[in-house]
Amino acid sequence: MSVFFSRIKGMLFLLFLTWFCSGQPAPPLLRFSVYLDPSNMVYLRWDHDEQEMMTFDLQVHTTGWVAFGFSPHGELPGSDIVIGGVFPNGSIYFSDFHVVDEATLEEDDSQDYKLLSVTENETSTTMLFKRHLRTCDSNDLDITMDTARLITVFGTDDTVQIFKGQKFSKSLFLMRYRSPSNSTDPKIFFTYDLRLDNFAVPVEETKYACTFLPLPVVKQKHHIYKFEPVITPHNITLVHHILIYACGNASVLPSGIDDCYGANPDFALCSQVVVGWAVGGESYQFPDDAAYSIGTPWDPQYVRLEIHYSNFDLVSGLIDSSGVRIYYTPEVRKYDVGVLQTGIFTFPVHFIPPGAESYRSYGLCNSSQFDEMNGTPVPDLHVFAYLLHTHLAGRGVKVTQYRNGKQLGIICEDNKYDFTLQEIRDMKEILVIKPGDEILVECNFQTLDRSGITFAGPSTMNEMCLSFLFYYPRNNISSCMGYPDILYIAHVLKQEASDAVEGMMAMDFVDWNNETVKTAEKAAKEADQIVVIKTINVSPPSAQLVVGKMSLQVTTWYQSIPAPT
Numbered sequence: 002m003s004v005f006f007s008r009i010k011g012m013l014f015l016l017f018l019t020w021f022c023s024g025q026p027a028p029p030l031l032r033f034s035v036y037l038d039p040s041n042m043v044y045l046r047w048d049h050d051e052q053e054m055m056t057f058d059l060q061v062h063t064t065g066w067v068a069f070g071f072s073p074h075g076e077l078p079g080s081d082i083v084i085g086g087v088f089p090n091g092s093i094y095f096s097d098f099h100v101v102d103e104a105t106l107e108e109d110d111s112q113d114y115k116l117l118s119v120t121e122n123e124t125s126t127t128m129l130f131k132r133h134l135r136t137c138d139s140n141d142l143d144i145t146m147d148t149a150r151l152i153t154v155f156g157t158d159d160t161v162q163i164f165k166g167q168k169f170s171k172s173l174f175l176m177r178y179r180s181p182s183n184s185t186d187p188k189i190f191f192t193y194d195l196r197l198d199n200f201a202v203p204v205e206e207t208k209y210a211c212t213f214l215p216l217p218v219v220k221q222k223h224h225i226y227k228f229e230p231v232i233t234p235h236n237i238t239l240v241h242h243i244l245i246y247a248c249g250n251a252s253v254l255p256s257g258i259d260d261c262y263g264a265n266p267d268f269a270l271c272s273q274v275v276v277g278w279a280v281g282g283e284s285y286q287f288p289d290d291a292a293y294s295i296g297t298p299w300d301p302q303y304v305r306l307e308i309h310y311s312n313f314d315l316v317s318g319l320i321d322s323s324g325v326r327i328y329y330t331p332e333v334r335k336y337d338v339g340v341l342q343t344g345i346f347t348f349p350v351h352f353i354p355p356g357a358e359s360y361r362s363y364g365l366c367n368s369s370q371f372d373e374m375n376g377t378p379v380p381d382l383h384v385f386a387y388l389l390h391t392h393l394a395g396r397g398v399k400v401t402q403y404r405n406g407k408q409l410g411i412i413c414e415d416n417k418y419d420f421t422l423q424e425i426r427d428m429k430e431i432l433v434i435k436p437g438d439e440i441l442v443e444c445n446f447q448t449l450d451r452s453g454i455t456f457a458g459p460s461t462m463n464e465m466c467l468s469f470l471f472y473y474p475r476n477n478i479s480s481c482m483g484y485p486d487i488l489y490i491a492h493v494l495k496q497e498a499s500d501a502v503e504g505m506m507a508m509d510f511v512d513w514n515n516e517t518v519k520t521a522e523k524a525a526k527e528a529d530q531i532v533v534i535k536t537i538n539v540s541p542p543s544a545q546l547v548v549g550k551m552s553l554q555v556t557t558w559y560q561s562i563p564a565p566t
């Protein structure tokens with residue numbers, strides 16, 4: 002207790018100040034909320050404003066001390082936290098700290114969290130406080146467009162013992178711009194569930210279950226405007242995330258439920274993301290003037306439902322029928338939503354060497370042939386949301402837009418990508434992509450725990466580097482992805498190869514050390530890119546166009562500029 006109270010002096014000033022001007026302020030309207038732990042003991046509500054001020058309301062099921070904050074990787078060391086609570090005599094404490102290492106907690110010299118109120122009842126402690134997204138204190142972590150790693154620790158009394166409390170960490174995207182409740186609903190609508198049917202969840206920590214399901218059959222055009230998770234209740238958090246992919250007309254789909262990325266490759270068919278939902282997320286609704294079309298010849302008729310189960314407690318006998326409820330309406334909106342897949346073409350010429358702390362790969366979309374591929378001139382793409390996707394080695398994804406060789410800005414990025422948090426995220430503002438623009442996707446991978454080369458492919462142990470851009474009005478282009486010329490990379494690494502397959506095989510003969518890893522990264526960045534553009538399923542199925550090699554020096558025109566504010 003004494004260790005803590007020697008530091009608590011600085012807080013007292015704050016307490017009286019709040020008491021003085023509080024008198025229970027009206028609780029602010031905070032648009033976003035989520036439970037931070039599986040047992041629903043920690044409930045966070047939050048919101049941010051134009052002044053870059055983020056307000057938090059944290060309710061924790063304890064009458065003891067409560068710590069909450071931001072962690073670099075989900076662990077306590079390096080975290081930026083606030084600690085607060087209410088003493089038995091009713092006086093309150095609250096202060097900004099940082100965790101130096103496994104055993105040292107220090108109070109910040111600069112107090113950047115402003116307490117609005119701390120209250121306690123028989124069961125819970127509630128702290129309302131705010132801070133700037135960027136505080137300028139090196140002991141605080143910035144709140145950015147990246148996935149945040151939130152950390153909550155609490156105890157049963159008011160003796161703060163940060164290293165002994167009950168601890169939860171959770172990845173969460175905080176910079177949301179549209180609340181699910183602030184959308185217009187149509188007068189006539191129908192619902193339809195895309196769910197697994199009594200799936201026996203295996204006694205395995207991680208399971209990716211996939212099945213193919215028909216979309217509603219409608220005689221005329223309808224719009225899907227909203228998606229909502231339908232989760233079978235269990236006494237543990239079992240469903241981790243759900244993704245829905247649209248299938249092309251031509252695909253011959255398997256039946257039943259199987260591993261998405263297992264022995265049967267057919268269960269990985271259909272790769273066009275329609276929506277993604279992660280644990281703790283709510284429903285997702287498209288912007289008021291656009292929605293997803295069904296019932297016309299250009300629309301998908303089947304989807305692949307992918308559910309990631311995490312049965313960490315290895316509970317047996319669990320039967321699950323979770324999925325997604327779609328809301329659709331005959332009151333069609335002004336625009337159809339389209340999804341453009343960009344990034345690196347998923348093909349083993351994209352490889353990541355082993356033992357890399359950080360290895361960046363690039364995939365280019367050159368949209369100069371969009372009109373030709375589309376059949377008619379392509380209208381500007383109004384991008385309103387995105388979903389980023391890599392597998393387990395992915396640490397970051399950045400999507401940048403270029404016009405006439407000049408970088409316009411970053412479309413979207415997540416430098417702290419978490420594979421377990423794949424979700425659709427709204428843009429702050431609608432971004433316009435004009436046919437002719439280039440879209441460069443950069444992925445950052447870490448392979449320190451791997452001894453062999455990681456090749457691109459559908460299994461979770463393979464890799465991908467993709468960004469799905471949600472836009473309107475829809476055109477016929479479904480994907481535009483690039484991959485580097487592997488022969489050039491093999492040549493730089495002094496390997497013999499006369500075609501792409503030999504080039505890929507040659508990578509196994511490279512002696513991988515930190516120097517050759519850097520050489521490979523640089524070569525892959527400088528190599529010509531082959532761009533592959535595919536259209537949605539018009540016959541002949543999957544039209545494909547190789548734009549040809551382009552002399553594109555990524556280095557010369559790739560430079561970081563801050564995201565548009």
Ligand SMILES: *[C@@H]1O[C@H](CO)[C@@H](O)[C@H](O)[C@H]1NC(C)=O
Nearest residue numbers: 006088089090091092093159
């Ligand atoms: C309330 O209790 C705390 C901790 O025991 C003590 O530091 C503080 O001075 C007390 N406040 C009042 C107003 O008695």
Ligand SMILES: *[C@@H]1O[C@H](CO)[C@@H](O)[C@H](O)[C@H]1NC(C)=O
Nearest residue numbers: 060121122123124125126127
């Ligand atoms: C205590 O506060 C929590 C959080 O605000 C609230 O959910 C709960 O209902 C309250 N309990 C009582 C007994 O008032």
Ligand SMILES: *[C@@H]1O[C@H](CO)[C@@H](O)[C@H](O)[C@H]1NC(C)=O
Nearest residue numbers: 030032180182183184185289
């Ligand atoms: C909801 O959106 C409308 C515009 O569509 C806006 O005027 C209104 O302020 C929003 N309401 C809230 C609570 O955000």
Ligand SMILES: *[C@@H]1O[C@H](CO)[C@@H](O)[C@H](O)[C@H]1NC(C)=O
Nearest residue numbers: 039040235236237238314316
């Ligand atoms: C969930 O329920 C099962 C059986 O009813 C029980 O064995 C298990 O301990 C419970 N798990 C939790 C986390 O409460």
Ligand SMILES: *[C@@H]1O[C@H](CO)[C@@H](O)[C@H](O)[C@H]1NC(C)=O
Nearest residue numbers: 250298299300537538539540
């Ligand atoms: C998809 O198949 C349906 C019937 O099987 C057909 O009516 C439709 O024209 C096809 N769509 C495309 C884009 O080929």
Ligand SMILES: *[C@@H]1O[C@H](CO)[C@@H](O)[C@H](O)[C@H]1NC(C)=O
Nearest residue numbers: 375376377378475476477539
């Ligand atoms: C898709 O392509 C067809 C020609 O193949 C064209 O008639 C149609 O207008 C295109 N659709 C869009 C939305 O551009």
Ligand SMILES: *[C@@H]1O[C@H](CO)[C@@H](O)[C@H](O)[C@H]1NC(C)=O
Nearest residue numbers: 355356357449513514515518
């Ligand atoms: C590169 O250096 C790091 C840190 O020194 C090391 O862990 C890693 O194994 C090295 N990678 C290779 C491929 O040698």
Ligand SMILES: *[C@@H]1O[C@H](CO)[C@@H](O)[C@H](O)[C@H]1NC(C)=O
Nearest residue numbers: 367368369439548551552553
């Ligand atoms: C994109 O393709 C067009 C036409 O093939 C070409 O003129 C342009 O240089 C390409 N852009 C880049 C960055 O290579």
